[in-house]
Amino acid sequence: MERQSNQEEVNMKRTVFLGALALSGLVAGAAAAATLDDVKARGKVNCGVTTGLVGFAAPDANGKWEGFDVAICRAVAAAIFGDQEKVEFVPTTGQTRFTALASGEVDLLARNTTNTFSRDVDLKFEFMPTNYYDGQGFMIPKALGVTSAKDLDGATVCIQTGTTTELNLADFFRANNISYEPVPIETNAEAQQQYLAGACDVYTTDASGLAATRATFENPGDHVILPEIISKEPLAPLVRHGDNDWGDLVRWTVYALIAAEEYGVTSENVKEMAASAGSNPEINRLLGTEGDLGAMLGLGKDWAVNAIAANGNYGEIFEANIGESTPIGLARGLNAQWTDGGLMYSPPFR
Amino acid sequence: MSSATDAPRASFRLSQLIYDTRYRSITIQVIALILLIAAFWWLINNTVQNLAMLGKDFDFSFLGARAGYDINQMLIPYDNSMTHGRAALVGILNTLLVAFMGCVTATVIGVFVGVLRLSKNWVVSRLMAVYVEGFRNVPLLLWIVLIFALMTESTPQPRDFREGGSASLLFGDSVAITNRGVFIPMPTWGDGAAILGIVLVVSLIAAFLYRRYAKKVLFDTGRLLPMTWPALAIAIVPTVLVYLAFSFTTGGVRMQLMGAEATEGQSVAAYAEANGPLSVCMPEGTIKLNMQRMLRANDIRYTEKDFATEEGAVQAFRNGACNLVSVPAASVAAFTEGTDLAVAPLAETSPRGKPLEFEKPVLGGFNFEGGVQVRNSLIALWLALSLYTGAFIAEIVRAGILSVSKGQSEAAFALGLRPNRTMNLIILPQALRVIIPPLISQFLNLTKNSSLAIAVGYMDVRATLGGITINQTGRELEGMLLLGMFYLTLSLVISGAMNVYNSSTRLKER
Structure with a gap:
């Protein structure tokens, strides 16, 4: 109750003076502690995504956002509203994303963001389950004849500023005692343009991002991704500190997608399986035919059914957006289910 | 006379604060002040409260922490193991560099174009009008991005300079224009450089003193001593002699x-x-x-x-x-x-x-090595800022010149002064009084506009302290406050310095 009244006080103050305040972002951020209520009142989820990285988040020819990260936003919207279209996508750059989340401009950031200690603890964010285990790599034109990142002495490197890759890059070159020239850029599209124009020799970002970028080139075969992976980049959606209920909702929506793949629940058979209780109690609890996990999250019984029906389970989302059948062509690798030797592992739904 | 002492002693009543015109204005001001203080107190309190709710404190110690990122253009030594404070300083120097280069170039362009726009030559004056209107009426950001895109897309890559490539160096293999910037030769000092520098400074002072002397002779006796050539000779000849002397002795x-x-x-x-x-x-x-x-x-x-x-x-x-x-x-x-x-x-x-x-720059493994790399981001920002602000300064200069009454130049011509002397001795000194005050605000504009560096990835203070550092440490409030304070201080220093100059050119009233 103490917290609640404090909250109202801030809310009241906000309505009085909001416009005059240069720091209004912070005010709105603090005032949004009950995120789920705000989202329901607004009728849509504000979801921060990248400004455009094919396969992860990019608008298609009709302006409809699609991709691996976008699917997470859509699953959350579907879990809350039963309608995956109730999302407002907010494109953010590496530099603007954290401010957008901290200020309350977005409720959820699904923007291939690396989970790190300082972002979790010092920047006051809450990381959700990792949805893609990645690592930083280098892409370079084949014509330069470079086969190892250690031969990059003196190279000009395009790098998105405000990312962990920027710091990893500095560490890597320092550790190997070689020099480089960083070219700071804001977005993936800008990097692509600079790299193709030859304004930088090398482009470095997460290996998945490199594969996605290369897939959009005219001649993808002219570019190689060097074998060195210089960092661990567990990419995960994130929310603000301080609203655990909202964090739980997003966390278990992601887990629901992962668990659905494990139990063979797909976008095609989910409605059918949810129609009546089956023989596996775990699936029954997930799909709401037994118990009422949805109510504990403040959602309907069919929250997980809707989330899975939106774009399918984790495996389906992966295959449709970045999998081997797409131009990006990423193998599951570490991102396979734990039953297949990967790291995707959902805690029990119980 | 005695009645004056009998006047009733005015006793102060509270209602006078509102109804008495002597006190009313003070009352209103006091109330306004209280409201203002209350508003500020509310803003600060609200910020503190909200920061506390987010679990954030207000702390500048991040400036002493390891930065961990690299910066491509450094005027002072810096590497990623140094602190965020040092990175901010590197950014500050980069901002100062582009602001200084921009102010100088914009002034030169502005004076030149402003004078030419008043030319009697139809083609010249129309060309200048096209330049002024073109740059003044298109957003600065577009010019920055356009020049940057031209520099990256239309210039050759360093690897095109290899044998059999399509590009070659200019000016006797000493300048390379690439899509990563322009590489120019870097001056390197050898034995005797210090003496050479001292001789140069001394001869510059001597040349300046000679001009003062020539001017004094002119004003005292009306005798016109030759000015340009002797001054130039005094400035250059001793330096060249010393250079040759060292080259043939220690240089050999x-x-x-x-x-x-x-x-x-x-x-x-x-x-x-x-x-x-x-x-x-x-x-x-x-x-x-x-x-x-x-x-x-x-x-x-x-x-x-x-x-x-x-x-x-x-x-x-x-x-x-x-x-x-x-x-x-x-x-x-x-x-x-x-x-x-x-x-x-x-x-x-x-x-x-x-x-x-x-x-000279030499082609290395990936890129040119040696020499000075003037990066495309700096060139684009510098050119765009100079051309854009130059267009405004041109109009200010034109207005200043037009403000000098036509009778002044007619009188000068009647005395037999030639046009360039009329301009230098009669028109410009009077025009400067009108030109300088608006010129100050153009300099301030240019300096603050340099933060548009974000569009081309130039590593100014906004990109280091206000960009990467904020992003890596999450200290938005502190970083933005420091950034605001930096620009405020810089602007006040510029306008302070320019005001000193302004008062020296102002009409002296006795």
């Missing part, structure tokens, strides 16, 4: 390359084959430059260890830090005797170097 001295465990007269190529990887101790300056040229001409791969002085390099060589060093040819014997190491002179020598030499 040869530096003998010495190798540890070498046989006397061995070539450096043979030495490299026999003794494995080469590391060379080099002092800063032209000695190093000439050694590099000599080693490159022999196609030798080596690692380089830099020292500030010759003694430092020799000492490090004696301690075994490297296996090659060079000493003046005359002192080879003393050098070999004074050490227990097996040291012998190799076949190669290199010149000691002139007081000032230029290091």
Whole structure:
């Protein structure tokens, strides 16, 4: 109750003076502690995504956002509203994303963001389950004849500023005692343009991002991704500190997608399986035919059914957006289910 | 008279605060002040409260933490193990650099165009009008992005400069225009550079004093002494003489390359084959430059260890830090005797170097090496800021000139003054009074607009302190406050300095 009244006080103050305040972002951020209520009142989820990285988040020819990260936003919207279209996508750059989340401009950031200690603890964010285990790599034109990142002495490197890759890059070159020239850029599209124009020799970002970028080139075969992976980049959606209920909702929506793949629940058979209780109690609890996990999250019984029906389970989302059948062509690798030797592992739904 | 003392003593009543015009204005001001303070208190309190709710504190200690990121353009030494404070300083210097270059260029362009726009030549004045209207009426950001895109898309890549490539260096292989920037020769100082510098400064002062003297003679006696050529000669001739003197004396001295465990007269190529990887101790300056040229001409791969002085390099060589060093040819014997190491002179020598030499950019593995790289981001920002602000300054200059009454120039012509003298002695001094105050705000605009560097990735203070540092540490409030304070201070300094100049050109009233 103490917290609640404090909250109202801030809310009241906000309505009085909001416009005059240069720091209004912070005010709105603090005032949004009950995120789920705000989202329901607004009728849509504000979801921060990248400004455009094919396969992860990019608008298609009709302006409809699609991709691996976008699917997470859509699953959350579907879990809350039963309608995956109730999302407002907010494109953010590496530099603007954290401010957008901290200020309350977005409720959820699904923007291939690396989970790190300082972002979790010092920047006051809450990381959700990792949805893609990645690592930083280098892409370079084949014509330069470079086969190892250690031969990059003196190279000009395009790098998105405000990312962990920027710091990893500095560490890597320092550790190997070689020099480089960083070219700071804001977005993936800008990097692509600079790299193709030859304004930088090398482009470095997460290996998945490199594969996605290369897939959009005219001649993808002219570019190689060097074998060195210089960092661990567990990419995960994130929310603000301080609203655990909202964090739980997003966390278990992601887990629901992962668990659905494990139990063979797909976008095609989910409605059918949810129609009546089956023989596996775990699936029954997930799909709401037994118990009422949805109510504990403040959602309907069919929250997980809707989330899975939106774009399918984790495996389906992966295959449709970045999998081997797409131009990006990423193998599951570490991102396979734990039953297949990967790291995707959902805690029990119980 | 006595009635005055009988007047009732005015006793103060509270209602007077509102109804008495003597007090009312004070009352209103006090109330306004209280409201203002309350508003500020509310803002600050609200911020503090909300920061507390987010679990954030207000703390500037992040400035002392390790930055961890690299910056491409550094005017002072910096690497990623230094602090965020140092990174901010690097950014501040980059901001100052582009602001200074922009202000100077914009002023030159502005004065030039402003005068030409008043030209009687129809083509010239219309061309200038097109320039002014074109730049003044299109957003600055578009110009920055356009110039940057032109620089990156239409210029060759460094690898096009290789043999068989489509591009070649300009001005006797000394300037390379690439899509990563323009590489120009870097001045390198050698023996006698300090004396050369002192001579230059002294002769510049002498030239200035000569002009003052000529002006005094003109005003006192009406005798017109030649001004431009003598002043130019006083400024340049002594410096050239000193340069030539040093070039023919110390510049001719040869530096003998010495190798540890070498046989006397061995070539450096043979030495490299026999003794494995080469590391060379080099002092800063032209000695190093000439050694590099000599080693490159022999196609030798080596690692380089830099020292500030010759003694430092020799000492490090004696301690075994490297296996090659060079000493003046005359002192080879003393050098070999004074050490227990097996040291012998190799076949190669290199010149000691002139007081000032230029290091040309040379194509390396990925990029040009040596020389100064003027990055495209700097060029785009600098050109766009100068051309944009220059258009405004041109209009200010034109207005200033037009503000001087036509009678002034007619009177000057009647006295027989030629047009350029009329402009320099009659029109411009009067026009400056009108020009300078708005010029100050153009300088301020240009300085603040330099934060548009974000569009082209120029590493100014907004990009380091206000960009990467904020992003890595999550200290938005502190970072933005510091950034705001920096721009505020800079603007106040610029306008303070310009105001001093303004008061010196102002009409002196007695």
